[in-house]
Amino acid sequence: MDAPPFKKRPRLESEPENAETDSGDTEEQTMSDGEEDLVALIEHRSKEVEHLRKRFSYYKSQLEEAEKRLDESQRKLARLRGQNSVKTSLTQSEFRSQFNLNTSITVQSQPQSKLQPEILDIKQEDCEPVTKSSSSPSSAGDSGFCFSNSMIKLKGDKTQREPCEKEVVDAQDKGAKRISDQKRQKDLIPMISCHSSPCMIDCQTCAIVTSQHKRKLRSLVLSPTNEQHFATSALDGVVNLWQLQGRGSSATLLSSTNCLSAKQRRWPEDIAWHPEGNSLFSVYSADGEESQISILNLNKQKVSFLEEKPHVKGIINNIMFMPWEDNCFVTGGSDHAVIFWSEKERENSWKPKVLHKSVHSSAVMGVAGMQQKKIVMSAGADKRIIGFDLVEEKVEYKHQIESKCMSVLPNPRDLNLFMVQTGTLEKQLRLFDIRDRQKEVHSLGWKQESSESQSALIHQAWSPNGLYISSGSVDPVIHIFDIRYNSHKPSQSIKAHQKRVFKAVWHPTLPLLISISSDLNIGLHETA
Known part of the structure; x- marks a missing residue:
């Protein structure tokens, strides 16, 4: 004799549907939370990128100006060396050979490594080729200026060494120049x-x-x-x-x-x-x-x-x-x-x-x-x-x-x-x-x-x-x-x-x- 058929309970049929609904709501909620987090993160990183883009543009413009001023200083140095060669009645080849043989350049850098670009540009353009203040390590060091100082030491030429020593003494006696004096003129x-x-x-x-x-x-x-x-x-x-x-x-x-x-x-x-x-x-x-x-x-x-x-x-x-x-x-x-x-x-x-x-x-x-x-x-x-x-x-x-x-x-x-x-x-x-x-x-x-x-x-x-x-x-x-x-x-x-x-x-x-x-x-x- 055949057994009666097994009857499924309606409640059991509806349970999988409820489970699927709950699972869908949870997944939708998780996706919503993740989306909000991503939106907030994107907004934050967008501001960060915009800020860095502005700073990059600023530093790029300052670098271009600094390069122009550096080029100008190098041209002035070349002109100054040319004038010195005329004064000492040396030919261009003699001046170059004597300069290479008798001159050694020592660069002393301040320990401070990072500078504000705008200020650094100002100091770079103010560095004269051979100035009284930059030729004296004591005057430059006491002043605390954050640019490298160049000391020119002439080993075999007393006629050129004595004026440099006199300039150092004068700079030490008068002290470091005012910061305002060293700023280059600009038409603002x-x-x-x-x-x-x-x-x-x-x-x-x-x-x-x-x-x-x-x-x-x-x-x-x-x-x-x-x-x-x-x-x-x-x-x-x-x-x-x-x-x-x-x-x-x-x-x-x-x-x-x-x-x-x-x-x-x-x-x-x-x-x-x-x-x-x-x-x-x-x-x-x-x-x-x-x-x-x-x-x-x-x-x-x-x-x-x-x-x-x-x-x-x-x-x-x-x-x-x-x-x-x-x-x-x-x-x-x-x-x-x-x-x-x-x-x-x-x-x-x-x-x-x-x-x-x-x-x-x-x-x-x-x-x-x-x-x-x-x-x-x-x-x-x-x-x-x-x-x-x-x-x-x-x-x-x-x-x-x-x-x-x-x-x-x-x-x-x-x-x-x-x-x-x-x-x-x-x-x-x-x-x-x-x-x-x-x-x-x-x-x-x-x-x-x-x-x-x-x-x-x-x-x-x-x-x-x-x-x-x-x-x-x-x-x-x-x-x-x-x-x-x-x-x-x-x-x-x-x-x-x-x-x-x-x-x-x-x-x-x-x-x-x-x-x-x-x-x-x-x-x-x-x-x-």
Whole structure:
């Protein structure tokens, strides 16, 4: 007898369908998650590629410019060698054979291997064939410049060796040249306001260092001879000497010196570094028979005061060493006077000379020297900008604007371009061509949230290539302007501190901005 047929349960028939559905949902969910991950990864890597592409384009353009400048330097070297051969009455073959036999070139490189391309280009073009500074290992080493130094040693020719030794002695006696003196001239004025978009700088704060000052900071200056050193001063009367660590990742306090004036115990209103790098000069007030200028010897950590007191009253607002061969500086004061100080033979001895005291009708707020000609620029609260020719002893440039002037700052690359800080909001910075007295080249500025007035304690600085201006602000930001950008606004603003920023200066050889703020901190900001 046949067995009855086996009946399948309906529930068992539906179970495989549910299992397939669950498996499909899980697989679909897994694919969805993987797709989101891949999209996020692609977006991240796309940004990374775009960033690297921009940097590659930047470095490529800098390399092309560096190669052009290197080629120019090589041509100058060839011309110089040709001139030397004529002077010594040697034929071309004799000169070449003598040079090959008697000359050995030793290249000494600094241990630092990586440099910012823009700065490296500047240094490469400034390397003269046989210069006083580059022929002296001590002067170049003390200055901290990050380019190779060439020493030419003549083994058999005393007539050629003696001048080289004399040049070395002269370079050592005068110290390393100012960084601004070594920058090659470049015509930047035609480039002003010609681009529709700015060239952005990748700026990131890498360290915030406590200033060690007890009161608000007043001044920040970089050493002209040692790229690792900078100094700060504050209302506590103390001048601090700092040393950068590495490429600006941090800073170490080297020394603190009390520089209060002897009688009234006033703090330095402004400080300036001697071009030889061994001393710091501070200015005070002309009231109450007070000493007006002090000199801090950095080697001995000793402060001395000059006896001369040419200013007659009020605060001395600014001190600035001139970018010329002879060591000299200029001060501007609230007594409307501009004083020129020349160095005497005796140590810490300076002779003052009044350039003018009636050209300005109000306080002189800022002074500076033009590089291509011995002209002393001054900016006053009387809205006047004055250029005084030292050789002709007369006013060479005169211009008046609609608001008070608070500082003047020549461009380090274009010898005809200079900037003036004014009191007009959203037009605080004015660019001028010293050859054109009738108008300004361009104006730059920013809106302020913390105050409706422009403070004279806010300062600006040019970048080493002369294309950017950094400015402090009553707000806790650093404003950066690209002068090629056809706008009056900052190309970018960097949140750098908790309170107002007094100043942000560009390091001459490192991709670094150094800033000081009323929050009593020093900011170190990496730029690229």
